[in-house]
Amino acid sequence: MSESYVFYQGQIVKESEVNVSVRSKIFNYGLGCFEGIRAYWDEEKQQLYGFAMEEHYQRLLESAKALFMEVPYTVEELCDFTVELLKKNGHKETTYIRPVVYKGSNKLSPTLYGDDDDRIVIYTQALGSYSGKDTLRVAVSSWRRISDTMLPPRTKATAGYLNSALASMEVLQNGFDEAIFLTNSGFVCEGPGENIFLVKKGKLVTPPVSDDILEGITRKLVMDLAENELGMEVVERSVARTELYNSEELFFSGTAMEVTGITEVDRRVVGNGEEGKVTKELKKLFFGLTTGNNPKYAHMCRPVY
Ligand SMILES: Cc1ncc(COP(=O)(O)O)c(C=O)c1O
Structure with a gap:
């Protein structure tokens, strides 16, 4: 090489x-x-x-x-x-x-x-697929997310990724694909390197930036796509852990993880156990725009050659 x-x-x-x-x-x-x-x-x-x-x-x-x-x-x-x-x-x-x-x-x-x-x-x-899997089985980690008063998650600080590594390791050792963090106050936060979304009663719900998440760039794009292309209501609000268990759909967003559906959380099946309809639609929209093929989002794509 x-x-x-x-x-x-x-x-x-x-x-x-x-x-x-x-x-x-x-x-x-x-x-x-x-x-x-x-x-x-x-x-x-x-x-x-x-x-x-x-x-x-x-x-x-x-x-x-x-x-x-x-x-x-x-x-x-x-x-x-x-x-x-x-x-x-x-x-x-x-x-x-x-x-x-x-x-x-x-x-x-x-x-x-x-x-x-x-x-x-x-x-x-x-880098192709980050997880190497089409859908994920996840679990809430016993490690809480670092809070903005300890080590600001908003900064993508190198040292903060020990927190991510501990959570990932724990759930991988327990046989899951990825972790979900709770905040220090016990609300749903994000994954070790991904933001999280729930579909609840037809609305797209995601934790707010004040709940110790990284303000994901894919998160913002997904919210725009849901609102503008799918006509969905998008709600940023604190999410309780057990809301994960009765959500219609769950998925992660992130640069590495892209848009990836979650089919199981804490050994509870999400929806019907397959990647949900909204997740599929958002995924399609996302992968349809990353190489400049959607004029509305072509400004996000900078040709190299
Ligand atoms: C902790 C954390 N949350 C969320 C994300 C997703 O952010 P983005 O969509 O900007 O990649 C990342 C990835 O950078 C991350 O490390």
């Missing part, structure tokens, strides 16, 4: 040229934040489309600001660098893009301020 290129500190370089010190704050304390972006390959058009890149880089800059991490580039510049990188790596398949902003400083204390050694790296890798 030929060597992969990465974007590092303003330049595209060979991946092997980037070193992270064992003494650095990112390595010792997880002081960083990141994004996850997809670029979708269209076989017919022989074209790769960076998807919702502006939204993702905007969120990265917001995360970095909240965490006192300097990114000396604009959203537009980051989008341009990413297109260049995708080209350089020659991807001709659906690809995952991972920008990471981090504290490169070797100072011993876990301070966020006054280091002058903030760095940014972007790498890419092929």
